[in-house]
Amino acid sequence: MSTADQKKPLISIKNLYKIFGKNDKKVLQEVKAGKSKETILAETGHTVGLADINLDIYPGEIFVIMGLSGSGKSTLIRHFNRLIDPTAGEIIVAGEDVMKLNDKELQNFRRNKMSMVFQRFGLMPHRTVIQNIAYGLQVQGVPKKDREARGNEWLKTVGLDGYANQYPGQLSGGQQQRVGLARALCTDAEILLMDEAFSALDPLIRSEMQDQLIELQEKLHKTIVFITHDLDEALRIGDKIAILRDGLLIQQGAPVDILLNPADDYVEAFVKDVNRARALTVETVMQPQICRISSENIGEAVMQMRKSKHDYGYVVSDDGYQGVITQKTLEGVQQSDYDNEITDSLLEDVPSVQSDALLESVIPDMLDNEHPLAVVNNDGEVEGHISRSTLSDILSDQPAEEVSEEEAKPLEKA
Template sequence: MAEAAKEAETLIRIEGLYKLFGNNPQKHMPLVHQGKSKDEILAATGHTLGLKDINMTINKGEIFVIMGLSGSGKSTLIRHFNRLIDPTEGVIEVEGTDVMQLGEKSLQNFRRHKMSMVFQRFGLLPHKTVVDNVAYGLSIQGVSKSEGLDKAKEWLETVGLAGYEDQYPAQLSGGQQQRVGLARALCTDAEILLMDEAFSALDPLIRSEMQDQLIELQEKLHKTIIFITHDLDEALRIGDRIAILKDGEMVQQGEPEDILLNPATDYVEAFVRDVNRARALTVETVMKDPAYRITADTIEEALKQMKGFKEDYGYYINDEGYQGVVTEEALQEAYDEDNNAEMTAECCEDLDPISPDAVLETVIPDTLESEYSLPVVDDDGQMTGRLSRSTLAEVLGNEEKPDAEEQQKAS
């Protein structure tokens, strides 16, 4: 949360990016600007529209996922970042530098030092050992062999392949080969990682492990990662933000929960329809504001606060944070016994809080069993929200919604 709270720093800016493949793209760009479809342009000119008016900013230190089906333009787009493909029109800026203005030598240095790429099919050199594969990028940068090998060994250890230095790629499993590819990309200290369908050739279990490792590494390294995938579950799992492409156009861009809960088009809605929301969303993404807070020092003041609530219960918060749930009935009884009594946690019922980072799937039983909305409490003991049965039913599309009386009590 501390990282998210910082103001985002733009690292990459893409503006008005078009790519028309063919012998004379400039001649036929007017048809693109007239709004002709991909099929119409192909039929009339023999040119293929790869990208149309792509605009995006990518922030320093985030995992930005670009996703879409085959032919959507996602792999074409990622190859524009390091100018493996030049655009027909548009701006590509990295840290304020116009990449289109780089000369041959400057572009070469840019590719060697600024960006590294992890390929779908690993891209390892079969005749070189694992450690030599990892050190390969450093040798191109001019780093000495001994220094390169030392650094390569460190990265192999980081990705869990210590002891495999002298093996050859053919001796490794697919998952191990991809770890070598990841270590090689990280070894160059490039600030930006381009990952094009990096895990899609792996078996599902190994793919899941690689996703976990990428998330774990990113928590330490804070690289800027541009990740291409056709798999929405993968995008939701690893992406800080997601851009969805269709036929070369961006149809939606946003944080994973925005896309999941508010699909912008029928195309995106079809993508998200089969996603298990309980596994994809966290409590923080769906919780309501932290209402019904009792912060009074005396029972009398607490009762006055309670009278202003829609509900007959509240959450007692003192200097040490959340203490428990208290009902109007309990407060009234305490007041009747002593109308000068102080408000303390002894008036409260125990109600275990839930973490804002908890995946919804893990809190469903407690939410359904609780008489009250569950308090959402952060690591510092502060109440940041509340989660009710009715909210769960709404978000998860549960057909067996609580009856009206239960919903009213829990909301």
């Protein structure tokens, strides 16, 4: 997943309302006055689709909008490209007020700024795979030779090289969705809208498509708005998550915030069955870096250790993390040897873990070592540490079957 540009949102949704019915403007005032969706329906026959939605989506971000059926998530995403017009509110994309676009400007906006991937693939059965992929370019007026060349490149990218002349009916569901993804990417639109794009797929194929989306995003850095009803999917791919219920925005934030700090009982019901060890990375729960021993000789290491409140430290050289050295080991060294370099014989072989590793993957190393594990980034630099007590706290209120007995017993003692 990508790191979003935090300076300025690419998409801003401000005070958005959508009420379905003939007198929506009149009913809007009742919604703003605080009447519930159920009351509005009973009294007026109007349906509140969305009520006072405010979102900021940043460039290069995978922003997941989720909720149960009827929550308003698909209604919301169709406002981004004005397939649905709001009853009230603003839709700002790249600084432009989408509501002020005339018909021609809106047509160009849809062709060039946003692409959409649908739940049921949305492929044209009478067109070949390459014709489906290049359709958006055809609409844009790109010559046939150029659009087919670009289409074939995207076909290779999504793993369907050789399928150009097949028809959608000859492909599996997973292959059809890859074609849909390639078609959306082929226009080089900055924003990708994905409405339940993987929900019609079998679980294994769905997981493969999630992997492919994450892999593509690391290269392409698109801004992706992804609709789903599945929290596991949202946690896996999302940089940010917004949860809707009955047209209301209940909570939004980073996946770890949603998982560890649910805003209410509705969100808590979503997260309670999530296996945190498989959903959270080390980085999301690690503690700050403790005593860092960066000296070249033992004497300086002793001085650094004395300034620390801990009885051990992580030894770091120009080559990165080397291991753990304890206060007891340093105290056992004769002062006459203080000018000597720190050798491997003085170190305890405590492994480091990658900051982007899932908690599940570090449990074995955690249980095999007395000391907390150093957390390193992709450059090998120590960023923090993770301890048994931290892991125990994070997993303590998980259902018992999600942590094995072998894992749970040592954690309880920590």
